[in-house]
Amino acid sequence: MDVPGHRLLPSQPPVPAEILDGFRHAAVAIVSDNMNRLHGTRLLRPYHRGARLIGTAVTVKTRGGDNITLHKAFELLRPGDVLVVDGGGDLGQALVGEIMMSKARAIGVAGFVIDGAIRDVAAFAAADFPCFARGVTHRGPYKSGPGEINVPVAIDGMVVMPGDVVLGDEDGVVCFDRAVAGELLALVRRQEAREAEALKAISEGRADGYVGLRQEAAR
Numbered sequence: 001m002d003v004p005g006h007r008l009l010p011s012q013p014p015v016p017a018e019i020l021d022g023f024r025h026a027a028v029a030i031v032s033d034n035m036n037r038l039h040g041t042r043l044l045r046p047y048h049r050g051a052r053l054i055g056t057a058v059t060v061k062t063r064g065g066d067n068i069t070l071h072k073a074f075e076l077l078r079p080g081d082v083l084v085v086d087g088g089g090d091l092g093q094a095l096v097g098e099i100m101m102s103k104a105r106a107i108g109v110a111g112f113v114i115d116g117a118i119r120d121v122a123a124f125a126a127a128d129f130p131c132f133a134r135g136v137t138h139r140g141p142y143k144s145g146p147g148e149i150n151v152p153v154a155i156d157g158m159v160v161m162p163g164d165v166v167l168g169d170e171d172g173v174v175c176f177d178r179a180v181a182g183e184l185l186a187l188v189r190r191q192e193a194r195e196a197e198a199l200k201a202i203s204e205g206r207a208d209g210y211v212g213l214r215q216e217a218a219r
Contacts, residue, residue, distance in 0.1 A: 065090050067095045111132075113173055
């Protein structure tokens with residue numbers, strides 16, 4: 001169906017492995033810096049022990065506290081996908097918990113990004129399955145809809161398009177169009193090199209590297 005509010009669209013092709021490999025160890029903070037600090041989550045926090053998140057966005061837009069559309073999205077999820085859910089930031093009911101996390105792990109899903117609440121946080125921590133969410137409640141979800149799959153969504157102010165690259169670490173989550181991956185990665189590598197030199201200078205008691213980094217950041 002293609003009526004707004006009921007769209008259930010096919011997923012975009014997976015992000016190519018070479019793009020994912022390029023960003024697999026990139027810090028979210030550095031990627032954010034090179035996207036002019038305009039993109040990325042602010043209030044979502046990780047509920048796992050530290051595993052990094054990277055994969056292809058499969059998006060869901062749902063009424064706050066209702067997860068029926070998430071269950072429908074599981075029929076589309078592939079290994080390496082990231083389930084990105086616009087739940088409107090509602091914290092009244094949990095959208096996912098241990099059972100849905102376990103099912104996602106069995107499929108090979110890369111992780112969850114939930115602009116809403118989750119529950120069973122101890123299970124997420126024990127499994128180390130990447131999960132970023134706005135908050136926690138023990139209260140379970142409704143299952144009456146409506147909702148949409150693979151449409152543009154807003155996650156804590158960050159617009160995510162189906163098929164975007166999603167990257168998360170302890171500092172939060174960013175996403176970007178795969179079409180800009182090459183240019184963005186070059187900028188990230190430059191900053192990584194500058195910061196490595198600055199840290200080296202500090203450890204050696206020199207100020208020149210740090211001053212150079214500040215001058216570069218001010219441009």
